[in-house]
Amino acid sequence: MFPNRTYATHTLRAGALLLPLALLCIAFSTAMLAQEPVRPILDNLNFSDPQAVEQRADLFMVRKFYPEAVQLYERLTKMDPKNASYFNKLGIAHHQNQNLRGARDAYRRAMRVRPNYPEPVNNLAAVEYAQKNYRSAILNYLKALQLSPRDP
Numbered sequence: 001m002f003p004n005r006t007y008a009t010h011t012l013r014a015g016a017l018l019l020p021l022a023l024l025c026i027a028f029s030t031a032m033l034a035q036e037p038v039r040p041i042l043d044n045l046n047f048s049d050p051q052a053v054e055q056r057a058d059l060f061m062v063r064k065f066y067p068e069a070v071q072l073y074e075r076l077t078k079m080d081p082k083n084a085s086y087f088n089k090l091g092i093a094h095h096q097n098q099n100l101r102g103a104r105d106a107y108r109r110a111m112r113v114r115p116n117y118p119e120p121v122n123n124l125a126a127v128e129y130a131q132k133n134y135r136s137a138i139l140n141y142l143k144a145l146q147l148s149p150r151d152p
Contacts, residue, residue: 050079057089066097077109084114091123103127118147 046052057072073090080086091106104127110120125140 047075050076053079054086054089057093061089061093061096064096066093069093070097070099070102077106082113084110084117084120087113088117088120088123091120091127095123095127100127100131116147118144118151121147 045056053072053076057069057076060066060069060072070090070093073086073093076083076086077090087106087110091103091110094100094102094106104124107120107124107127110117111124121140122144125137125144128134128137128140
């Protein structure tokens with residue numbers, strides 16, 4: 001059947017090694033699915049250092065721990081209520097967490113703090129569009145373009 005017995009022997013050995021490896025992968029993935037996800041830890045965070053808090057909140061956003069990011073961005077907005085970037089990031093965290101009302105409020109607050117800041121205007125337009133407020137979305141998109149005509 002196999003003209004070259006060496007080929008057949010190597011093929012059988014490879015198959016014999018792959019089957020246990022495949023079973024091990026299935027067992028490992030099943031075990032990983034059964035575990036609860038690791039939640040972020042806020043212990044050991046220096047809450048008096050806004051830069052450290054912002055970095056941790058940004059890390060939570062990257063890891064998609066949106067509720068934890070919201071908590072930290074809210075804390076930052078209380079620490080520095082004149083920082084429009086914190087309100088914009090809070091809006092983004094709310095938006096990712098599907099809290100469109102919270103996102104809209106945070107973006108509007110960022111716009112009040114810094115009226116010529118195009119990012120929250122653009123983000124607010126995205127919320128308005130998601131809520132099917134198309135006229136308001138278009139107006140906000142146009143405003144964002146006016147505020148940053150050179151951005152692509």
